[in-house]
Amino acid sequence: MRERxxxxxxxxxxxxxxxxxxxxxxxxxxxHLSVLLARGASNGTRERWLLPCDGxxxxxxxxxxxxxxxxxxxxxDVAWFEQAGAFGVGKRHAVNADVSICFVGVVPAxxxxxxxxxxxxxxxxxxxxxxxxxxxxxxxxxxxxxxDYAPVAxxxxxxxxxxxxxxxxxxxxxxxRLHKASFRRxxxxxxxxxxxxxxxxxxxxxxxQLFRYAPRRRRGNRRGxxxxxxxxxxxxx
Amino acid sequence: MRERxxxxxxxxxxxxxxxxxxxxxxxxxxxHLSVLLARGASNGTRERWLLPCDGxxxxxxxxxxxxxxxxxxxxxDVAWFEQAGAFGVGKRHAVNADVSICFVGVVPAxxxxxxxxxxxxxxxxxxxxxxxxxxxxxxxxxxxxxxDYAPVAxxxxxxxxxxxxxxxxxxxxxxxRLHKASFRRxxxxxxxxxxxxxxxxxxxxxxxQLFRYAPRRRRGNRRGxxxxxxxxxxxxx
DNA sequence: GACATAAGTAGCAATCAGCTACTTATTCGC
DNA sequence: GCGAATAAGTAGCTGATTGCTACTTATGTC
Numbered sequence: 179m180r181e182r183x184x185x186x187x188x189x190x191x192x193x194x195x196x197x198x199x200x201x202x203x204x205x206x207x208x209x210h211l212s213v214l215l216a217r218g219a220s221n222g223t224r225e226r227w228l229l230p231c232d233g234x235x236x237x238x239x240x241x242x243x244x245x246x247x248x249x250x251x252x253x254x255d256v257a258w259f260e261q262a263g264a265f266g267v268g269k270r271h272a273v274n275a276d277v278s279i280c281f282v283g284v285v286p287a288x289x290x291x292x293x294x295x296x297x298x299x300x301x302x303x304x305x306x307x308x309x310x311x312x313x314x315x316x317x318x319x320x321x322x323x324x325x326d327y328a329p330v331a332x333x334x335x336x337x338x339x340x341x342x343x344x345x346x347x348x349x350x351x352x353x354x355r356l357h358k359a360s361f362r363r364x365x366x367x368x369x370x371x372x373x374x375x376x377x378x379x380x381x382x383x384x385x386x387q388l389f390r391y392a393p394r395r396r397r398g399n400r401r402g403x404x405x406x407x408x409x410x411x412x413x414x415x
Numbered sequence: 416m417r418e419r420x421x422x423x424x425x426x427x428x429x430x431x432x433x434x435x436x437x438x439x440x441x442x443x444x445x446x447h448l449s450v451l452l453a454r455g456a457s458n459g460t461r462e463r464w465l466l467p468c469d470g471x472x473x474x475x476x477x478x479x480x481x482x483x484x485x486x487x488x489x490x491x492d493v494a495w496f497e498q499a500g501a502f503g504v505g506k507r508h509a510v511n512a513d514v515s516i517c518f519v520g521v522v523p524a525x526x527x528x529x530x531x532x533x534x535x536x537x538x539x540x541x542x543x544x545x546x547x548x549x550x551x552x553x554x555x556x557x558x559x560x561x562x563d564y565a566p567v568a569x570x571x572x573x574x575x576x577x578x579x580x581x582x583x584x585x586x587x588x589x590x591x592r593l594h595k596a597s598f599r600r601x602x603x604x605x606x607x608x609x610x611x612x613x614x615x616x617x618x619x620x621x622x623x624q625l626f627r628y629a630p631r632r633r634r635g636n637r638r639g640x641x642x643x644x645x646x647x648x649x650x651x652x
Numbered sequence: 653g654a655c656a657t658a659a660g661t662a663g664c665a666a667t668c669a670g671c672t673a674c675t676t677a678t679t680c681g682c
Numbered sequence: 683g684c685g686a687a688t689a690a691g692t693a694g695c696t697g698a699t700t701g702c703t704a705c706t707t708a709t710g711t712c
Contacts, residue, residue, distance in 0.1 A: 196434075197433075197501075234503070234514075240501055240503035264501045266475075266477035266478065276471060325640070326640060326641040327643055327644045342689080342690070357639060357670060358690090359672095359691085359692075360670060361639060362691080363669080364639060367668090368642035368644075379678065379679085381678095382680070382687070382688050383689025384677040384678050384688080401699095402597045403585060405563065405601055405607060406563045406605075407564045407607070577659085604699090616709065617658085618657090618709090619656070620657045620659065620708080620710075621659040621660075621707060622658090622709065638669075639670080
């Protein structure tokens, strides 16, 4: 299936193939993350679950597709989203697209799922088509890679929040515990929050001061090199 | 254009659209990086240049497409490559694919370009279609993000190399100068190289000892959080 | 042999990060 | 009221990491 080409004269003409946009939409669920799944047609005894996905309408960017799917399945209150790569043939996909372009997004807790969709805790997912299972893994990795650079946690919280809430949100998103004193020290150094005059008492224990997100300055922080590479010589793809 | 669906019963059926794989292939050129461009049909007075691209053959993964294009345009001696995201409609693409899946790769200096292709220094590129220009930017960012984790530099060098050569390679790939003593100290701490018994004298100055890449151990290095995020509240997509 | 040049090292000073151990302020049970 | 329990918030030690200046070492050039 050749198309009209304006590519290099000496090469074969570019072929084309089809894709969909698949969405890994995450939301807090207690101390863990949950992912939104669509109930698939159950072809037998067992339920089938899939990631939400769709193709582009005419002229739509892939970001727009992702945004449209998010609006459709969970409303429009998205804390953050980003592309997490394209996943190709070789592992079965739900609707037989050649390639799925994966987006990862985060929405606040208690975001209602549209009919036919349900939140599932990531530690206990039903079986997904191989390609989609891979995408969930990769989406989580993308999110965790970005946590140091994108204010995901702040967008998940209300305008005013306690530092303990902020820390818990970070812990949930990156999937591991953080040390309280170190967390706060780093936060201070980054000039990301400012205290309000309000305090909140939450049952027992000392009341917590409320803060708001108010980033002040940028650390022009070019380090040398880190050499954090694995011992093995292999590429990530 | 609806397709057979096994998606959520209550949603519209996934649409599909076409894509190509586009390649940002980089090679050292003196102290800078160059990118491989394909000479396009010159529709007027000015030359047109494009990124190499193609679509998948039946059953081919996107990685396989990227690898095939690389083989075709620059041989098979690839130091490293990785996907750098999908770039959608909204900016013109060379062959009118709806979406381009971008791969970034690095090959050694002096890799010969196939007929119809030429290396261009990245600081002085000819005008490219908007989407492809965006891809070049993004590919460089991806490479630099990955430098701390993938042994790209080691794969560009011969089996035995001096530490100055290694440092220069790093500087070229990440696009900034590094401090000699700090570079070496970090390298030692990471147990990535081992000295050989050989020394190389390169004109004037003290001869340099040769090293080889021999990664020994892994630093299980989970930091707390870095809060390296920008002041502005915006996502990267 | 003096000088230029480049490799390679020592070590200071500042910062960062992980941790223990505290102080402060509140509710609960009595 | 008062002590125990609980959670917020802080102090500060320690070792690791980093950027840097300034050195020493070994070679070629003249």
